[in-house]
Amino acid sequence: MNDDLKEQLKAHAGLAALYEQAVAEIGQAATSAELEEARVRHLGRKSGLSQLLRSIPELPAEERPVVGKYGNRARTALEQALAARKHELEAGELTRRLAAEQADITLPGEPFPRGHLHLITQTQWEIEDFFAGLGYRIAEGPEVETSYYNFTALNTPEGHPARSLHDTFFIQDKPDVLLRTHTSPVQIRVMEKEDPPVYVIIPGRVYRRDSDATHTPMFHQVEGLAVDEHITMADLKGTLEAFAKHMFGAGREIRLRPHYFPFTEPSVEVDVSCMICGGAGCRSCKHSGWLEILGAGMVDPNVFGFVDYEPDEVTGFAFGMGVERIAMLKHGITDLRMFYDNDMRFINQF
Amino acid sequence: MKVPVSWLKEFVDTGLSAEKLAERLALTGTEVERISHAGLPADGGNLDRFVIGQVKSRAPHPDADRLSLCEVDLGGGRSEQIVCGAKNFQAGDKAAVCLPGGMLPGRPEPLRAAKIRGVESHGMMCSEAELGLSGESAGIMILPEDAPVGARLVDHLPLSDDVLELEITPNRPDCLSMYGVAREVAAVTGAPLAPEPVADAAPRGDDTIGELVSVSVADERLCPRYGARLIAGVSVAESPAWLKARITAAGMRPVNNVVDITNYVMWTLGQPMHAFDLARIAGRQLAVRRAARGEKIITIDGSERRLTPDMLVIADAEGPVAIAGIMGGEASEVSAATTDILLEAANFNGRSVMETSMALGLRSESSTRFEKGLDQELAPKALAMAARLMVEITGGRLVPGEIDIQARPFMPAAVRLRPGRVEALLGIRVPDEEIKSILTRLGFGVREKEGELLVTIPSYRADVEREVDVIEEIARVFGLGLIPPTLPSDMRVLGGLSPEQQARRSVARALVERGLTEVISYSFIAPDFGDRLRLDADDGRREVVALANPLSVEQSVMRTMMLPSLLTTLAANLSLQNQDVNIFELGRIYRPAAGEDLCDERRLIAGCLSGSLQGHSWMTGGGTAGFFTGKGMVEAIFASIAGDFTVERASEPFLHPGKSAAIVAGGRQAGYVGEVHPLVLEAFDIDTPVVAFEILEQELLASGAGIIVFEDLITYPASFQDLAVVVEVDRPADEIIGVISDAGAPLLKSVRVFDIFTGEQIGAGKKSVALSLEFRSPERTLTDEDVAAARASIVTALAEKLGASLRA
Known part of the structure; x- marks a missing residue:
């Protein structure tokens, strides 16, 4: 079109000259400011073109149609050229400005600090979620407990040798009240309140009067209890095997070793194949290939007697694990006491 | 229990290495703590x-x-x-x-x-x-x-032996002996078991034991059986080398031939024995009786022990010569001058021995065996074996006759075993023949009767009383490894976390996401917390549940507040130069409940902030936590469960009087938030400002909204207006917002303070509070006139009720 226009403008030498010069200056403008100057000079009210267009009535008659027709077209063309040049210049300026803004991208980003859940809580939640997914509820109970729930109803009558295995904290002036030594008393409380089927896990703080490199006077347990019409030891084994694979990896295996607990019969200890050496034997598993993770067994009929369940109608299994032990095995923690030092340098690692 | 392998081999030879045997034992219920080596390196x-x-x-x-x-x-x-x-x-x-x-x-x-x-x-x-x-x-x-x-x-x-160090569970006292372990090993490996080494000695002489000593048992319940033999003319000397080697390998110290023989018999059969010097038994008479009030005895370890009437003793004419089942007395101890010895093998009540042992703080190899309940049939066997060894080794003569006082002869119990019950409990079928074989190897009698098995329990397995106990025996020897893994089927239950448990997690996550780190502290604390927190003398929180037997005074009372735990943790971290310690804990407090055994346990969410929550970087400078940081955290907690609270001025002695608030939720006191009083910080050795909060979980969760119902904020847009109100400088923002909210209803949707300004332009004693008001209607788009009218009534109300003016 501009080439057409050039041809057409030849009909009026003055107009042609104005146009040519304006096009040249717009094209030469190197900055937005120069371009603005060019706009004022060539398209402003006082520009030659504006004056020429305003003077049409005074022009000779033969010039009037030419200037009228092509003058406005020239003006439009110049406005377009101006806009195009403006766009060009701005793009260049933006590019240069951005090019000058070089951030040191190796500096760290703005911090949005996040805290950390204690590793015990993380581990406990992971255990809870696994069993919740299997259909278990989470039950809770008192930490200051009576010896009836902590021992007697768990088939550990007074004078039973197993009582001496527990170093128990007692409450002052209340010889039958103590800090629970395991979360098992909640089993009894749940079964007293509810008829079978019962599928619960019981997490919580427990206390034993012991303090050295491998014992803290308070620690955490998760107890599990399943009582129904048809529960077998095979169900216990399958449940714990699935649990071990969930916590320690799909390649893990478990084995049951017979053991003794007053409230289960048969009783077992459960080992998981060593996650460090894969079962080949290493220092962590004392070269046995196995690590003990929990105790379990079939609920002793005497326990059912205490909660008025009928041992010929229901069977059940129970298991109990130390949360700290699970966490230590999983994360390679060597000193139990670190859990309770509450040093940020420990907690904030997880 | 240390088991030297060569000793075990006298009774059972499995042909297995110590390692293989240990594994087999572990998988059948006898844990092997380790295999050590005694004597010459091999x-x-x-x-x-x-x-x-x-x-x-x-x-x-x-x-x-x-x-x-x-x-x-x-x-x-x-x-x-x-x-x-x-x-x-x-x-x-x-x-x-x-x-x-x-x-x-x-x-x-x-x-x-x-x-x-x-x-x-x-x-x-x-x-x-x-x-x-x-x-x-x-x-x-x-x-x-x-x-x-x-x-x-x-x-x-x-002289060179592998030693299996076994952990014997309290239900298996029969395995606290070499022969008992051998019987177990034979049962679980199928290897043949040698007969019990209880060959007797031939008595010699014309006298009888009854002429030389008399024994009476006054308490049959605490002493169901008492047996004794007399060996005359012994020469007390060092034991022969083989006996010393055995005693040493078992982890004891050789003493002399008489004592070593009694220990050797105990180690072999599990029956503790005692040898009295007959010449030193006053009146040549022994009575098994409870101690008289005030009686004392000097035991062979040289300590004087005060006895009480619930303790069983062996006494001669002058007083106690042994504490039954625990330790003998110095006065009748065998010495180099001894020539005639009275050998005792008795059965004492386990619980009585345990209680006496605990009361005296005195444990021995003997008491650890008795307290678990011993086989009554062992005593005569041990006397026979010991008599033979005494004759062989000490050159003594077995005096004819024996003493064996037993109130009731032992009657073996029988248990009915329904074969179907085995599968119902274990989830695997064990063939009948296998069941019989296992039980027989363990020493049980098995007889078929009307499709069931009648299982007779041997005297040394008092732990087996019921059908389920017999099933356990079958399971452990059959092999738990053979049980298939299955999951419970047909579980007619609903699992998962309760709403409360989910809410508790939401709170924890909300705090973690805002930069707080969870700590877990002991539930017991030092009793001086009340003083350190400046609590009044009659403050209910000073009433604590105290431990009767704490490990230390620092851990002697159950906490009634979480603040002391958190301040202690904070101080410890600050002293480690840990930066920005902002912590919280989800735990319980414990208050005594009058007339109740249990105490009043309440769950709590508590936090202590002492540092920056923005972190430190080249961009941001950090900063410290103040009252509004704490209050913001409390707001975040309530927001995480869609709950709501208001504040009132607090008057807690451990908080800054001007920068602290009581938290009220649903009209109930739910806790506090505030800057910790400088004197309290000093008491905890903290030299940086701390803001703390404690919120009762129950009150928090009660304030939660539950299910959130949709509100249409989209169809009709809101209209926003800013308002700067000049009021007295001490006028609480809550009051201004209250007046605005009342006056602006129903179109006013929310009011938010976005600036507080004081200065000359406002005037002395005045402040300007800038608020952003949101108006909306669920039915239409509001017109300028609607909003102007609402705003006008707000301005009027502010002037009338608070004397407030708009900022010029």
Whole structure:
């Protein structure tokens, strides 16, 4: 079109000259400011073109149609050229400005600090979620407990040798009240309140009067209890095997070793194949290939007697694990006491 | 329980290595804590370097008076020259010879052939101490005349042994003995078991035990059986080497032949025994009775023990001579001068022994066995075995007759076993023949009766009382590894977290996401927390649940507040130079509940902030936590469960009086938030400002909205207006918002303070509060006139009720 226009403008030498010069200056403008100057000079009210267009009535008659027709077209063309040049210049300026803004991208980003859940809580939640997914509820109970729930109803009558295995904290002036030594008393409380089927896990703080490199006077347990019409030891084994694979990896295996607990019969200890050496034997598993993770067994009929369940109608299994032990095995923690030092340098690692 | 393998082999030979045997035991219920080695090191052919030699000649060393020069026959025509420093031997004696290269226990280097004062010595004649048989010895060990010259020493004396260290569970006291372990090993491996080593001695003489001593049992419940034998004319001396070796390998110290025999029998059969010096039993009479009030005894460890009437003793005419089942008395202890001994093997009530043992703080190998409940049938067997060994080793004479007082003879119990019950409990079918075989190997009697099995329980397995106990025996020997893994089927239950449990997690996550780190502290704290927190003397939080037997005073009372725990943790972290310690804990507090056994346990969310929540970087500068940081955190907690709260001025003595608030939720006190009082910080050695909060979980969760119902904020847009109100400087923002909210209803949706300004332009004693108001209607888009009218009534109300003006 501009080439057409050039041809057409030849009909009026003055107009042609104005146009040519304006096009040249717009094209030469190197900055937005120069371009603005060019706009004022060539398209402003006082520009030659504006004056020429305003003077049409005074022009000779033969010039009037030419200037009228092509003058406005020239003006439009110049406005377009101006806009195009403006766009060009701005793009260049933006590019240069951005090019000058070089951030040191190796500096760290703005911090949005996040805290950390204690590793015990993380581990406990992971255990809870696994069993919740299997259909278990989470039950809770008192930490200051009576010896009836902590021992007697768990088939550990007074004078039973197993009582001496527990170093128990007692409450002052209340010889039958103590800090629970395991979360098992909640089993009894749940079964007293509810008829079978019962599928619960019981997490919580427990206390034993012991303090050295491998014992803290308070620690955490998760107890599990399943009582129904048809529960077998095979169900216990399958449940714990699935649990071990969930916590320690799909390649893990478990084995049951017979053991003794007053409230289960048969009783077992459960080992998981060593996650460090894969079962080949290493220092962590004392070269046995196995690590003990929990105790379990079939609920002793005497326990059912205490909660008025009928041992010929229901069977059940129970298991109990130390949360700290699970966490230590999983994360390679060597000193139990670190859990309770509450040093940020420990907690904030997880 | 230490089990030397060679000793075990006397009763059962499995052909398994110690490691394999340990594994089999572990998988059938007997945990092997470790396998250790006792005596001479066994590796590298070391045991071949210890042989029986005979001294052919002994001559003085040419250059040293104290040494002798010996020619020692080592069998097979070989003899060596050995220099020896001992004096207790002569030509013809047989000795234990360590050849060059032999490793003695506890020595870093093997023995070398060497020149001693210029004379070659090619070995060493060993003392008992050097072989690890006793602590010290005066000379070399002289072997019996019939010891075969040239043979390996270990083939004649148990001087090198693998030792299985077993953890025996409290239900299996029968395994606290070598023969008991052997019986278990035979059952779980199928290896044949030797008969019990209870051959008796032949009595000699015309007298009888009944003429020489009388025994009476006054308390049959605490002493169901009391047996005794009399050995006359013993010579108390050192035990023979084999006996010392056994005693040592089992982890005890040899004492003398009489004591060693009683210990040896205890270790072999599991029956604790005691030997009295008959001459020192006053009146030649023993009574098994409860101690009289005020009675005392000096036990053989030299301590005086005060006895109480619930303790069972053995007493002579003058008083207690032994604490039944626990320890004998010094006065009747066997000594070098003893000639006649009364051997005791009794059965004492387990619980009574345990209680006495705990009351006296005195435990012994004997008491640990009795307290678990011992087999009544063991006592006569132990007496027979001990009598035979006494006669053989001490040269004594078994006096005819025995004492055996038993109130009721032992009657074996029988248990019905329904074969279907085995599968119902274990989830696997165990063939009938297998069941019978397992039970028989364990010593149970098995008889079929009407499709069921009648199982007779042996005397040493009092732990088996019921069908389920028998099933456990079957399961553990059959192999738990054979049980298939399955999951419970047809679970007609709903699982998962309760709403409360989910809410608790939401709170924890909300705090973690805002930069707080969870800590877990002990539930028991030091009792001086009330003073450190400046609590009034009658403050209810000073009433604590105290432990009767705390480990230390620092951990002696159950906490009634979480703040002391958190401040302690904070202080510890600050002293470790840990930066930005902002912590919280989800835990319980414990308050005494009058008239109740249990206490009032409440769950709490508590936090302490002391540092920046923005972190530190080249961009941001950090900062410290103040009241509004704490309040913001409380707001975040309530927001995480869609709950709501208001605040009131607090008057907690441990908080800054002006920068603290009581939290009220649903009209109930739910906790506090505030800057911690400087004096409290000082009491906890904290030198940086701290803001703290504690919120009762129950009140928090009660304020939660539950299910959130949709509100249409989209169809009709809101209209926003800003308002700057000038009020007295101490006018609470809450009051301004309250007036605005009332006056702006129903179109006013929310009011938010976005600036507070004081200064000359506002005037002394005044402040300007800038608020952003949001108006909306659920039915239409509001017009300018709607909003203007609402705003006008707000401005009027502010002027009328608060005397407030708009900022010019």
